[in-house]
Amino acid sequence: MKSQTDTLTFLEFGESLAARWRGQLNVRFDQGKSVCVIECENAKIAELCEWLFSECGYSFATLVVEEARDVWLFWHVFYGEPGGGLVQVCSTAAKTDNTAPSISRHVHAADWHERETEDLFGLAFEGHPRLGDFVLHEEWPEGVNPMRAGFDASTLYPRRAIDPQWRPRGIVQAPGAFMMPIGPVYSDNAESAHFLLETVGEDVIRTIPRFFYKYRGVEKIAEGQPVDRVLLLAERFSGTSAFAHSLAFCQAIEEISGIAVAPRAKALRVIFAELERFRHHIAAITAICQSTALAVATSQAGILEEEALRLTGALTGHRYLFGLNTPGGLSRDFSDQTCRTLSGVVEGILVKLCDLKELLRFSSSFLDRLEEVGIVSRELAVDYGLVGPVARASGIRRDLRKVLPYAGYEGVSLDTPCEKEGDGYARLRVLFKEAEQSAMVIRKAAAALPQSSVTSAEQSFRPGAALGWVEAPRGAAFHWVRIGEDGCVQRYRLATPSFTNWHGFHLAAENFAFQDFPIIMATFGLSNAESDR
Secondary structure (H helix, E strand, C coil): CCCHHHCCCHHHHHHHHHHHCCCCCEEEEECCCCEEEEECCHHHHHHHHHHHHHHCCCEEEEEEEEECCCEEEEEEEEECCCCCCEEEEEEEEECCCCEEECCCCCCHHHHHHHHHHHHHHCCEEECCCCCCCCCCCCCCCCCCCCCCCCCCCCCCCCCCCCCCCCCCCCCCCCCCCEEEEECCCCCCCCCCCEEEEEECCCEEEEEEEECCCCCCCHHHHHCCCEHHHHHHHHHHCCHHHHHHHHHHHHHHHHHHHCCCCCHHHHHHHHHHHHHHHHHHHHHHHHHHHHHCCCHHHHHHHHHHHHHHHHHHHHHHCCCCCCCCEECCEECCCCCHHHHHHHHHHHHHHHHHHHHHHHHHHCCHHHHHCCCCCCCCCHHHHHHCCCCHHHHHCCCCCCCHHHHCCCCCHHHCCCCCCCCCCCCHHHHHHHHHHHHHHHHHHHHHHHHCCCCCCCCCCCCCCCCEEEEEEEEECCEEEEEEEEECCCCEEEEEEEECHHHHHHHHHHHHHCCCEHHHHHHHHHHHCCCHHHHCC
16 A cells, blocks of 8 residues: 555556556546546446555545436545545446445445445445444334435334344453443533443453434435525534535535635635634643543633634624635625734634643643553554544644645645654644644734635526535545536535544544543544534
């Protein structure tokens, strides 16, 4: 397998593709956008995807399935390092054939994507070792798939009876082995999720997660809705990353309709994206302090988070940046002085955050709970396609702001923080470094704002499909949108960083003690709502 630093450039990839698959594939290159679309027969999908992942060093982004009148459409999306571009593998299957080839044997990051598609569309992925009972839990009626075109949401479907003899499927077979359930109900404001921990003694040997207790069907609700209504869904299904997800959605719409974004709007989008990242990372640091029972540090970090929230609310009208993004730019402008004021307050919060970092760095009882705990190796992080701060703590520097620059990031110089240990302390250090970097980006952007409008005069939506992406606070996020002839959304597909990273969470939780579990979970800093969309 190629290392990430060996990922092919877009030109090298084209040459390698032609040499390896000469005459077997229909390939379209858009050099300007660094996008390659490969039309492929189903029989070659697994081999092609394995080649992209193992030999070309591309990461798996998402699987998009669309139900057309007579066929199934499949899009396997991959992305590389800076210069490597975006690769979309397109294939079709007859509507009468409810099967598709599985790629998860060779591209393990696709595992949950295939399981989710099987539940929601009723498509069986040949060769996948475990399908069913994933998004739709036991009481969901068998054979009813909510993403199918014929699904009637107004119909009350009978619940499937629960088998009183049902028992969770165990993996560990040893004398004294037992299962410890965690969740799905927690105290405070924790979201619903269930973890079955298998153990012999105190160390967790296997961690089996279960999510989607609050599956909301955002992708289904979006079907047939006008763009502005779906934008509301995009920014509200995960409020703590509202700006990032609404930006990804808007960029997909802008790509479909050819809507140009003014330079000032791009710069402001960068400022607010980094402000959201800054606030999110402080919240994640707060949660890590809380998980280790450091009451004073938790309070100090919590105060800084509240200061960031109040700043956001005072300047934008919403503590979580709702209502700012719109196709073509922003819904309102902000003066240069307002942006400089924002930057100054962020700098003040950062000074106190750095003071907290220094205090934590010399707190031995705190470090004992994080160092060499919850380790994820670089090899496993690559295999599972982990993203964001979690991946960067394991030595993967990949960042969509550099890999596939969007909004105004083309002109932003970023040295993405990266650690190698892959433990809880490495993840904490990445959070601190990224918060510092966000403050720096805000300061530079606020000092050099272009003078232009922040909205586009073009607001008509054309039919077509496109992929929008962002480096959200938790990592890479991809939004696939198809607009019909009526200007409404026909298909909306979300691939979120929490969904991606929860898939690999068990890697960190296993082979560590029970008491480490909540701390490891806090260092991942993930959202169940962002996964249970």
